[in-house]
Amino acid sequence: MRVLLAAGTTETALIDGISAAGASPELMAHTPPADAEILEYGRPTAAPVTPVSPSGCPTPAAITRAVREVVGFDATVIDAGLAEPTGAATVDLGVDPGADIREPAAVPDAAAIYDRAHGFGSSLPDDRIVIGETVPGGTTTALAALTALGEPATVSSSLPENPIDRKRRVVDEALSASDLVAGDCEGDPLAAIRAVGDPVQPTVAGIATGAAESGADVTLAGGTQMVAVAALLRHAGVDATLTVATTSFVAESADGLEGTCDRLDCDLTVTDPGFDRREHRAMERYCAGEAKEGVAMGGALSLVPEGRMPAVRDRVETVCSRLGIG
Ligand code: AAM
Numbered sequence: 001m002r003v004l005l006a007a008g009t010t011e012t013a014l015i016d017g018i019s020a021a022g023a024s025p026e027l028m029a030h031t032p033p034a035d036a037e038i039l040e041y042g043r044p045t046a047a048p049v050t051p052v053s054p055s056g057c058p059t060p061a062a063i064t065r066a067v068r069e070v071v072g073f074d075a076t077v078i079d080a081g082l083a084e085p086t087g088a089a090t091v092d093l094g095v096d097p098g099a100d101i102r103e104p105a106a107v108p109d110a111a112a113i114y115d116r117a118h119g120f121g122s123s124l125p126d127d128r129i130v131i132g133e134t135v136p137g138g139t140t141t142a143l144a145a146l147t148a149l150g151e152p153a154t155v156s157s158s159l160p161e162n163p164i165d166r167k168r169r170v171v172d173e174a175l176s177a178s179d180l181v182a183g184d185c186e187g188d189p190l191a192a193i194r195a196v197g198d199p200v201q202p203t204v205a206g207i208a209t210g211a212a213e214s215g216a217d218v219t220l221a222g223g224t225q226m227v228a229v230a231a232l233l234r235h236a237g238v239d240a241t242l243t244v245a246t247t248s249f250v251a252e253s254a255d256g257l258e259g260t261c262d263r264l265d266c267d268l269t270v271t272d273p274g275f276d277r278r279e280h281r282a283m284e285r286y287c288a289g290e291a292k293e294g295v296a297m298g299g300a301l302s303l304v305p306e307g308r309m310p311a312v313r314d315r316v317e318t319v320c321s322r323l324g325i326g
Helices: 033-039 062-070 110-123 138-149 164-177 189-196 200-214 224-235 248-253 258-261 283-287 297-301 309-322
Strands: 002-007 072-077 091-093 128-134 217-221 244-246 268-269
Touching: 002 033, 002 200, 033 062, 033 072, 033 128, 062 297, 062 309, 091 200, 091 224, 091 268, 110 189, 110 200, 128 200, 128 224, 128 297, 138 189, 138 200, 138 224, 164 189, 164 268, 189 224, 200 217, 200 224, 217 224, 217 297, 224 244, 224 258, 244 297, 248 258, 248 268, 258 268, 268 297
Parallel strands: 002 072, 002 128, 072 091, 128 217, 217 244, 244 268
Antiparallel strands: none
């Protein structure tokens, strides 16, 4: 079993009020490199910041790392379009940061990324992969991809109040900048990513397909961004067994998640880490609906054996104090 993290960037994250995956827009590009370092080393090393939301909610990488310290799992980070350096070891698939989706092409080489990621996924020796993401702005690009495919699903947010109307306006602009209307890419998911997606999407889709074809069980670790990847795969005709593993925080806030997973023929695993049992600043922020998911958090939590969740919560406190939070 291996946990994979696709870490990338989209300039879409810089649109005002769209993301809380970083304390400020200037710091947002450091979130994925820092998340990779927290997963690998337990704290940022080269990255200049610990990713927090503007209100101080720590990155889900802290939770995924806490699970790793309790359960122990192999982890591999894939550079899926980092815009800033990271001290974490990364697999280089030649992926560039994504453009603002309101540009004509958000991921010009989506098809080539998918092919390289497919090759990497099929080369993995693992019988099971759990693959997650870190890409600030990723729920907006997920909504854009879903809309281009003609999928009615909605998306979550790192903000407690999802700016969904703002996202829909951005998606409308993005589609028209690419001369598309909703549903135009129904049979051509790579065209959807190229026009209005982000570089993490073809990376995850390619790795998941390659690994599944080599016989691995594939868990898409995340919420609505991973639902978008599942939709992209189903529209590409991939019929592999897929599981989406997310957190209770996403499940409680994303309307129709279960129905969407059903329609896409995906199993859905929802894990509640029981953060409401602790009086701790970080865990309270999650219970208030901040961050919710990301950095494979839901997939990592699904690996926690029964009875070990209290140890995970203890470890969240340890990791957070190492990060200077709470
Ligand atoms: C990843 N790193 C994060 C974080 N995420 N650090 C702090 N807070 C988060 N929420 P949105 O579309 O609102 O930006 O949400 C998606 C992002 O939030 C992704 O990067 C996801 O991994 C998570």
